[in-house]
Amino acid sequence: MTVRRVxxxxxxxxxxxxxxxxxxxxxxxxxxxIKNLTIRTAASAASAFSSVKVxxxxxxxxxxxxxxYLGTLQLDQPSVAVSLPAGHxxxxxxxxLSSNFLGSSRGSISRQVFITPRPDQRYEIDATYRDDLYxxxxxxxxxxxxxxxxxxxxxxxxx
Amino acid sequence: xxxxxxxxxxxxLAATAPAALLQGCGNMPQNAEEFRKAAPGAMLxxxxxxxxxxxxxxxxxxxxxxxxxxxxxxxxxxxxxSTSYQNILTEYKATVVPGDERAELHLQQLHKGGGxxxxxxxxxxxxxxxxxxxxxxxxxxxxxxxxxxxxxxDVVYRAIRGWAAGDNLGCPDLTKIGK
Numbered sequence: 001m002t003v004r005r006v007x008x009x010x011x012x013x014x015x016x017x018x019x020x021x022x023x024x025x026x027x028x029x030x031x032x033x034i035k036n037l038t039i040r041t042a043a044s045a046a047s048a049f050s051s052v053k054v055x056x057x058x059x060x061x062x063x064x065x066x067x068x069y070l071g072t073l074q075l076d077q078p079s080v081a082v083s084l085p086a087g088h089x090x091x092x093x094x095x096x097l098s099s100n101f102l103g104s105s106r107g108s109i110s111r112q113v114f115i116t117p118r119p120d121q122r123y124e125i126d127a128t129y130r131d132d133l134y135x136x137x138x139x140x141x142x143x144x145x146x147x148x149x150x151x152x153x154x155x156x157x158x159x
Numbered sequence: 160x161x162x163x164x165x166x167x168x169x170x171x172l173a174a175t176a177p178a179a180l181l182q183g184c185g186n187m188p189q190n191a192e193e194f195r196k197a198a199p200g201a202m203l204x205x206x207x208x209x210x211x212x213x214x215x216x217x218x219x220x221x222x223x224x225x226x227x228x229x230x231x232x233x234x235x236x237x238x239x240x241s242t243s244y245q246n247i248l249t250e251y252k253a254t255v256v257p258g259d260e261r262a263e264l265h266l267q268q269l270h271k272g273g274g275x276x277x278x279x280x281x282x283x284x285x286x287x288x289x290x291x292x293x294x295x296x297x298x299x300x301x302x303x304x305x306x307x308x309x310x311x312x313d314v315v316y317r318a319i320r321g322w323a324a325g326d327n328l329g330c331p332d333l334t335k336i337g338k
Contacts, residue, residue, distance in 0.1 A: 046335075096332065107334030109234070132314045133321065133329030 028058045028071030032083035036117050039082055041075040043129040049101040052129050054094060056082075061089030061114065065158040075127060086119040091155055094136050096129045111136045112154045187279045187286055191256075191265045194287035198306040205309035207316070210302050211323045215295035218303075219255075219262035221322045222293065226253040226264050229318065229330030236273075236334070247273030251333060252284040264291040264319065266307075288312070291319050311337040 043052045054075040059067040073080065075094075084090045092113045099106045113136055117123060122141040128134065139147040188194040198204040211218065230253035238245045248271040256263040269285030277286070289307035296302050303323055305316065314331040321327030 098332065098334070105338070107332065109332050109334055111330070128329065129332075130329070131317070132332045132335045133318055133327060134332055135329040 025055075025072040026069070028056070028073045028082075030071075030073065030083055032085065034086075035081035035083045036086060036121065037082040037084055037115075037123045037125065039075060039080045039125045039127060040078060041080070041127045042078070043096065043127075045098065046132050047100075050098060051100075052096060052098045054096055054127055054129065056127075057093040057095065058082075058084075059091040059093070060085070061091050061155070061158055065089075065155065067091050067155070084115065084117050086117045086121070089114060089116045089158055092125075094127050096134050098129075109134065113138055114153045114155050114157050187277065187281055189282045191263060191287060191290045194265075194290050195306050198290075203309050205307065207305045208303065209320070210296065210300055212300055213323065213325050214299040215262070215293060215301045217325060218293045218301045218323050219257050221325060221328070222255045222262055222264045222291075223257060225318075225322045225328060225330070226255050226266075229253075230266055230315075230333075232333065234333045234336075245273045247271070247275060249333075250285060254284075260294070262293040264289075264293075266290075266315065289315060289319075291323075293323065 039056070041054050043054050045052045056073040056075055058070045058073065060070050061067050073082065092115065093110050094113070095108055095110045097106070097108050111134065113125070115123065115138065124139045124141060124147060126135070126137045126139075128136075138150045140150055142148055188197050199206050230251050233248055233250045236245075236247045236249065238247075250269045250271065252267045252269070254263075254265040254267070256265070265287060266289040267282070267285035268288040269281060289305065289312065291306075292304045294302045294304065301323065303320070305319070307316070314333075314335045318327075318329065318331035321329060
């Protein structure tokens with residue numbers, strides 16, 4: 001194989017990796033018929049020379065409170081509809097990933113929310129990152145359309 | 160102009176130096192009261208005071224809810240240049256002490272690894288890095304008195320102010336300490 005051909009293959013492989021986003025994270029299927037959770041995301045970096053992105057890892061939680069990684073969602077849209085299995089526990093890990101210009105410095109901080117969606121119930125989460133402060137607020141939509149604040153419990157609530 | 164290497168070094172020093180300098184060359188403060196006395200006169204130490212138009216009871220309740228949720232965690236900092244590599248695990252521990260006369264929020268910090276050496280034995284839970292006291296005032300107001308480093312911890316001070324005022328309940332991104 002000539003050097004030129006090796007170089008061509010390398011370029012092609014890099015292009016494929018870039019097209020795939022170089023990500024090894026498994027996408028969350030998000031394929032249940034009912035989208036019972038709406039996540040609104042607002043993330044902005046403290047300076048023009050840095051950036052923040054938000055990812056959501058979804059874990060299933062069984063009756064013994066053991067977790068199983070189901071996949072990751074990129075929260076890169078202002079609003080994302082998510083389907084979680086009703087009546088079963090889900091552990092949601094919001095990861096706020098910050099990096100400065102050219103990626104010379106990176107940071108990752110996360111917040112976990114444990115939720116067991118009730119059947120026929122809708123939930124909303126506001127995930128925000130602004131001025132290096134982050135927050136995750138969970139609300140349940142009531143029958144009359146109003147939203148009820150819920151404390152965002154972590155996995156300890158399962159035990 | 161600062162290079163990337165020097166910027167990383169400055170960030171790392173900013174994260175660790177204030178804590179070390181706050182402790183001074185003598186014995187490290189072993190409790191919040193010793194820290195209150197040591198911080199104002201320490202190099203890179205400061206005190207700050209402000210009033211909040213919110214009841215003391217609400218401020219104390221917010222501290223009790225938010226401090227453990229937002230501050231009890233560990234943060235790993237990796238700094239790498241062509242000639243050095245540093246990997247530090249920093250554990251933070253928050254304690255809220257409510258009372259009739261004041262509510263106290265203590266933040267302790269313990270560096271592990273990365274060659275960080277304490278000049279004397281840190282107290283259980285780590286070196287005291289910030290103490291924030293809330294005092295009741297007439298007219299449903301609250302006075303805040305803070306003790307801590309003068310640089311590198313702005314994100315924590317802003318979070319505490321937001322909790323006290325009740326207008327921003329966000330958690331500080333502790334990876335930004337020293338940045």
